[in-house]
Every structure is written in structure tokens, then in C-alpha cells.
Amino acid sequence: MNPYSxxxxxxxxxIIDDEEDLLDLMEYHFKKKGYEVFAFESAxxxxxxxxxxxxxxxxxxxxxxxxxxxxxxxxxxxxxxxSDIPFVMVTCRSEKSAVQKAMAEGVSDYIKKPILxxxxxxxxxxxxxxxxx
Numbered sequence: 001m002n003p004y005s006x007x008x009x010x011x012x013x014x015i016i017d018d019e020e021d022l023l024d025l026m027e028y029h030f031k032k033k034g035y036e037v038f039a040f041e042s043a044x045x046x047x048x049x050x051x052x053x054x055x056x057x058x059x060x061x062x063x064x065x066x067x068x069x070x071x072x073x074x075x076x077x078x079x080x081x082x083s084d085i086p087f088v089m090v091t092c093r094s095e096k097s098a099v100q101k102a103m104a105e106g107v108s109d110y111i112k113k114p115i116l117x118x119x120x121x122x123x124x125x126x127x128x129x130x131x132x133x
Contacts (some may be wrong), residue, residue: 010036011128013051016046016072017061017090022115026059029117030124043072050076054084057127062091062102068106077106086127090115 013035020041027039034079038055040046044066046058061067069089076082086108086123091098094112102110109123 002042010034012036012038012055013052013057013058013124014046014060014076015039015041015059016064016069018064025117026115026120030123033121033125035124042062043067043069043075046073050082054082056131057086057088059088059090059124059125060074061090062093064123070102071112071115073102073105086131088124088127090120 001011001051013030013032015023015026015030015037016039017026018041023039023041027037030037038046038049038053043060043064046060060069060072073087073089076085076087083106087106088109088111089102089107090113092113098104108127111120111123
């Protein structure tokens with residue numbers, strides 16, 4: 001177990017973002033914290049992966065080519081096997097209507113870019129803790 005981690009059993013976290021540098025940064029910080037991280041540059045690749053491995057949480061960008069994060073959220077929430085997985089939207093979209101739309105689609109949390117990594121990790125930790133209690 002990671003000596004810097006307070007996570008007893010490694011939680012599976014799927015991260016999807018088409019910005020490779022940000023994806024690498026998030027992957028680094030969550031792995032350092034002790035999460036088992038699966039990082040993807042597209043929702044289609046993540047969906048294919050999730051057909052075989054069920055994550056404990058999904059962290060997803062909204063604006064991506066191929067498939068948007070909101071469309072991916074609809075797919076996840078519409079799937080009986082995956083619908084209960086917490087889905088966190090990470091995006092530069094800050095207008096009130098975007099937040100409302102995401103929440104209506106079943107998003108568990110909405111985090112606006114630019115991201116402060118300590119805040120992001122803390123919020124994901126809190127969601128996992130709430131789910132465990």
C-alpha cells in the first residue's frame with residue numbers, strides 16, 4: 001500500500017479528458033494518493049474499458065471530441081450495471097445552465113477548470129468517504 005495513502009482498499013477511478021497534460025497530472029496525483037487510476041483521452045475508449053472493469057468513480061471532462069462528457073454521463077446513468085457509479089464532471093463551462101443540465105443528468109459533483117489539484121483530490125476523497133458511510 002502507498003505510504004502516503006489513507007485509502008485502505010484501492011478504489012478504481014476512471015479519468016477521461018482530451019487534454020493530455022491535464023490527464024497526466026490528474027493521473028499522477030490520484031495514483032500518488034493510492035487510487036487505482038485508469039486514464040483515457042476519449043469517452044469511447046473509457047466505455048469500452050468499462051465493459052470489462054467496473055470503476056468506483058468516474059471523473060470526466062465535458063467538452064471532448066467524439067463524445068461529450070454529458071453524453072457519456074447519459075450512457076453511464078442509462079446502464080443498469082453502471083448507473084450507481086458517482087460521476088464527477090470537470091469542465092471550463094461555468095454558466096448556471098450547464099451546471100443545472102449536468103446535475104439533471106445525474107452528475108454527483110461539478111468541478112470548474114482551472115483545477116487546483118489539492119482541491120480536486122480532496123473533493124474526490126470526500127465523495128468516496130460519503131459513499132462508504
